[in-house]
Amino acid sequence: MISYRLTSCLLGFLLAFIIVILIRRGHLHIMHSIWWFFIGLMSIIFGSFPWLIDWIAPILGIHYPPNLILIGFVFLFIIKLLKLDIERSEQDLKIRTLTERLAILEEKLA
Amino acid sequence: MKTIIIIPARNESSTIGNIVKKIKQITSYEVIVVDDASEDNTLEKAREEGAVTLSLAIQLGAWGATRTGFRYALQNNYDYIITMDADGQHYTQSIHLLMTAMQSSDSDVIIGSSTQRGNQYKKLAWYIFRKISLLNIIDITSGLRIYNQSAIKVLLTDDTALFNYQDIGVLLTLKNNGFRISEVPVNMACRSIGNSKIFNSWFAILKYLMYTFILCIVKIKRSKF
Numbered sequence: 001m002i003s004y005r006l007t008s009c010l011l012g013f014l015l016a017f018i019i020v021i022l023i024r025r026g027h028l029h030i031m032h033s034i035w036w037f038f039i040g041l042m043s044i045i046f047g048s049f050p051w052l053i054d055w056i057a058p059i060l061g062i063h064y065p066p067n068l069i070l071i072g073f074v075f076l077f078i079i080k081l082l083k084l085d086i087e088r089s090e091q092d093l094k095i096r097t098l099t100e101r102l103a104i105l106e107e108k109l110a
Numbered sequence: 111m112k113t114i115i116i117i118p119a120r121n122e123s124s125t126i127g128n129i130v131k132k133i134k135q136i137t138s139y140e141v142i143v144v145d146d147a148s149e150d151n152t153l154e155k156a157r158e159e160g161a162v163t164l165s166l167a168i169q170l171g172a173w174g175a176t177r178t179g180f181r182y183a184l185q186n187n188y189d190y191i192i193t194m195d196a197d198g199q200h201y202t203q204s205i206h207l208l209m210t211a212m213q214s215s216d217s218d219v220i221i222g223s224s225t226q227r228g229n230q231y232k233k234l235a236w237y238i239f240r241k242i243s244l245l246n247i248i249d250i251t252s253g254l255r256i257y258n259q260s261a262i263k264v265l266l267t268d269d270t271a272l273f274n275y276q277d278i279g280v281l282l283t284l285k286n287n288g289f290r291i292s293e294v295p296v297n298m299a300c301r302s303i304g305n306s307k308i309f310n311s312w313f314a315i316l317k318y319l320m321y322t323f324i325l326c327i328v329k330i331k332r333s334k335f
Contacts, residue, residue: 093271096170100178103144103164104185 005050012047016040035080111213113139114188115205116179118172119196120146123155129194130159132202139205142182143196144175152196172253173273173280180262191262193276195253204296208256211294218261218289222296223249235319243278243326245285247293251277254296261289278322282329 019036022028028036046053046069057065115133119126126143133141143156147169156163164178176193183191192208194200204222211220225248236250243250253276257265264287265280273279284291 089272093268095168096174096177096271097268099166099168099170100174100181103166103178104181107162107164107182 005048008047008050009044010047012040012043012045015043039076111190112186112188113137113190113192113209114179114183114186115139115141115192115194116144116176116183117141117156117161117194117196118144118146118175118179119148119152119156120169120172120175121148121150121152122196123148123150123152125198126152126196127155127159129196129198129202130156130161133205134160136202137205139192140188142179144179146170146172146175171274173270173276176276177266177271180257180266184259184262184266187259189259191257191259193253193255193257199298199300200254201297201299204254207294207296208254211292212256212258215292216290217292218258219284219291220256221247221249221252221291221293222254222256223247223252223293224296224298225249239278239322239326242323243282243329245278245281245291247281247291249293250281251275254298264289273325274321275318279325279329282326286329 016037019028019033019040022036023030023033053065053068057063057068060068062068062071115137117126117129130141130143133139141161143152143161143163145153145156145163145165147166153163153165162182164182166175166178170178179193180191190209190212192205194205200222208220208222211217236248239245239250240247255276261284264283270280270283281291
């Protein structure tokens with residue numbers, strides 16, 4: 001049986017590695033990657049040094065430290081999802097405006 | 111006074127030609143059909159009868175199509191803009207009614223409203239929306255309206271781009287910007303062909319109710335602060 005520290009450390013590095021690969025291949029816009037770099041960094045730090053969680057959790061009044069990781073990630077993901085929907089709305093607005101203007105241009109050219 | 115009639119249309123080839131023809135017979139107004147990415151020959155039918163046509167590359171819904179018509183009207187400096195449905199629900203004679211009402215009042219927007227339309231449930235829904243939106247308008251979903259140019263300008267801002275329908279959101283935006291809205295009663299036909307685009311299933315109704323409810327909350331809040 002391997003140490004849980006090794007498992008969490010490996011998972012952290014794996015996530016960071018996947019993010020770097022995705023950016024290098026151009027699947028992820030650099031601006032979007034900042035967030036994911038941050039997530040990767042966090043997973044490396046807390047994966048390599050799990051005692052950090054045991055140290056922070058009591059300060060925040062959480063008795064069972066692993067809960068902090070779950071709550072933390074759920075919170076981060078909700079923020080990210082909200083941001084995604086906001087960006088989607090902005091894009092929707094742009095597409096609609098473009099479509100409207102395109103229709104008028106086409107009529108002018110015809 | 112330059113007047114234009116905007117008809118947003120999606121897959122209405124069975125009715126659109128007739129509507130444009132009738133309008134051309136009784137008025138000299140410019141008719142513009144905005145084709146909302148139809149899959150049939152709506153565009154050709156409208157063109158044959160002498161309407162100016164704009165065609166959307168991507169389906170935007172009735173409101174997006176109407177907005178495109180507004181853009182055209184503004185660029186070509188029309189003073190009055192009339193909107194009409196493409197499904198034959200509105201009688202062309204109502205155009206004169208709206209025009210006379212517009213010229214004899216100081217309203218910025220006049221809605222041709224039909225009170226006999228709709229069943230009990232629909233009437234109940236409208237009643238609730240009237241109450242929560244604080245709009246004193248009977249027919250909030252009518253697509254038969256006349257706007258003046260300054261109203262159109264406000265409706266072409268980014269604020270309204272994401273609306274889905276030409277109803278409460280549009281009316282609230284106008285009201286929040288201090289425009290005067292009034293109504294004239296008109297007769298409307300039962301839909302000759304096809305069913306309502308908005309209310310075609312229970313799920314669609316629920317979605318529409320939720321959408322309108324949230325819209326009311328958001329817009330009213332904005333007008334207070």
